[in-house]
Amino acid sequence: MRMRPPLALLFLASLTAHAHDLWVERDTSGLTLRYGHERSGHGGARVLEYAPEQVREALCHDSDGRPLKARVSPTWPVRLLADCAVSLFVFSTGYWSKTPQGTKNLPKTEAGTVFDSWLSIESVKRIDAWGEALTRPLTQGLELTPLENPLRLKPGDKLHLAVFQAGRPAAGVTVAYFGQPRGVTDRDGRINIALRRPGFQLIQASIETPLADGKADRRVETAALQFELPQ
Amino acid sequence: MKTRLLLCLALLPPAVLAHHGVASLGAIGLEGPGAPVETSSAATLPQGRWLTYLKVDHAKFRTDDPTDATEADYAQYWMLGLGYGFTPWFSAYFFQPYNIKKDERDGFKSRGFTDLSAIGVFGFKYDQGWQLVPASESLDDLMDWHFTAYAGLTLPTGEANHRLRDGSIDPGMSLGFGKPSFSYGLTATKQVSDATTLVFETGQMRFQEYRYADGQTMRFGTETRLNAALAQRLLSWPERRLRLDGNVELNFLRLGRDVEDGAKATATGGDILYGVLGARLYWDRLSLGLALKRPIWTALNEAAEQQGAEGKERLRAIVTLSALF
Numbered sequence: 278m279r280m281r282p283p284l285a286l287l288f289l290a291s292l293t294a295h296a297h298d299l300w301v302e303r304d305t306s307g308l309t310l311r312y313g314h315e316r317s318g319h320g321g322a323r324v325l326e327y328a329p330e331q332v333r334e335a336l337c338h339d340s341d342g343r344p345l346k347a348r349v350s351p352t353w354p355v356r357l358l359a360d361c362a363v364s365l366f367v368f369s370t371g372y373w374s375k376t377p378q379g380t381k382n383l384p385k386t387e388a389g390t391v392f393d394s395w396l397s398i399e400s401v402k403r404i405d406a407w408g409e410a411l412t413r414p415l416t417q418g419l420e421l422t423p424l425e426n427p428l429r430l431k432p433g434d435k436l437h438l439a440v441f442q443a444g445r446p447a448a449g450v451t452v453a454y455f456g457q458p459r460g461v462t463d464r465d466g467r468i469n470i471a472l473r474r475p476g477f478q479l480i481q482a483s484i485e486t487p488l489a490d491g492k493a494d495r496r497v498e499t500a501a502l503q504f505e506l507p508q
Numbered sequence: 509m510k511t512r513l514l515l516c517l518a519l520l521p522p523a524v525l526a527h528h529g530v531a532s533l534g535a536i537g538l539e540g541p542g543a544p545v546e547t548s549s550a551a552t553l554p555q556g557r558w559l560t561y562l563k564v565d566h567a568k569f570r571t572d573d574p575t576d577a578t579e580a581d582y583a584q585y586w587m588l589g590l591g592y593g594f595t596p597w598f599s600a601y602f603f604q605p606y607n608i609k610k611d612e613r614d615g616f617k618s619r620g621f622t623d624l625s626a627i628g629v630f631g632f633k634y635d636q637g638w639q640l641v642p643a644s645e646s647l648d649d650l651m652d653w654h655f656t657a658y659a660g661l662t663l664p665t666g667e668a669n670h671r672l673r674d675g676s677i678d679p680g681m682s683l684g685f686g687k688p689s690f691s692y693g694l695t696a697t698k699q700v701s702d703a704t705t706l707v708f709e710t711g712q713m714r715f716q717e718y719r720y721a722d723g724q725t726m727r728f729g730t731e732t733r734l735n736a737a738l739a740q741r742l743l744s745w746p747e748r749r750l751r752l753d754g755n756v757e758l759n760f761l762r763l764g765r766d767v768e769d770g771a772k773a774t775a776t777g778g779d780i781l782y783g784v785l786g787a788r789l790y791w792d793r794l795s796l797g798l799a800l801k802r803p804i805w806t807a808l809n810e811a812a813e814q815q816g817a818e819g820k821e822r823l824r825a826i827v828t829l830s831a832l833f
Contacts, residue, residue, distance in 0.1 A: 435649075459648055460646030460649070463642065469645075469646050
């Protein structure tokens, strides 16, 4: 759904103010999915524990975009035990309903009186090696895709990227850098974001669409792109 | 003759280009580059969007002799504008000025609509190469150098042969130039940080000779301007969609000498450097600009005889209001 830009910005601002971030940490044996605030500077607990079953997908690809088989650890924190050029995790805390008693982690059919309800889907993609094939999306979900090798950039450079949904360019999607909205995608799904910091990079996009499954009013989908620049 | 240059300035269309800073609000909320009040910023209108604009410029003059009834007391220039974004990189505007001029003791001597002006603005930017302004830019794209080239003309819709109470025609008090005048220029904008924007502008306005109904001819001197400005975001209330910027500007104006009946006219022309202090308040898609402007350095050709002309203002108070829809 295309939103008018000012509304989209306000929406993302409110979303990021309350949401947690996903990020992926790399070590010598694999990649670990983290959840919390450590990377974005939000308040609250820095690293939160999550239920492993909330991780719906854990994907590993080579730099040509080909999927690689990788073992996924079944306990918290979820780990991909492989040397992935690109790792992608899809995470969902499920249905949420806003009620007079507060926000409940339930579909609206089970929450009583409901003012608002949504299904939350989050994903994070980490890039550690680059190939031209990675300019295309790897999934059918909301996904941020660099249009150039982001690992060659330096602080101050602009990253040219595109947002896809269902494999097609998504127009009018708000994109943020470390939680701060920087603009909306054009009709080709493209946007340019300046990399203002060295080291860890976190670019996020968010979109909401009406949901017709009867369990919530809308689907709120956020996607993050992560990579690292030289310090 | 002393006030004729003011007429020229009042009809200058490029100056109003500074005032659609509201455009950035529509695109990216409360963020984005600032826009000074007098210096034209390098901005085009979003494609398919309209801009309405109102400017009031009240100039109060220094008077040398309180007993001289012909000395100009004040002049007030109103301007209504309408702009449209044909493409992301090309906008066109029409402006209709309305002038009021008053001498010290003589009451109103000149009042009415003057020449309609039309102007086209072509926008481009530099981002790893030159390109036209695209339809959609992120806040980071807006921090690139942006430029506009503009050209326009006035149409002789005003009454050039406006007669004063005594039946005479004073070109300086006329309500039009009689013939089209032409303007062109360049602007550049660079947002150097989230809160600070630099703006530069240079331009010229050229006039044709016109023969008035009483037989006299006049060709107003060419106007050349070189402006620099800094816009600084002071306050922002995102929840109320309000933003307040402060502006500091230096406006240099070189006025060529008029040519009257084929001869160079005395008491016309010179160089003026204005200082401008202003503020701009954004609210949703509206923008209110306020500024005080006064000469801080002058080199007028015959300064002692140019009361009521540019460079002889005690103070100019400027109010602008623009809305994007």
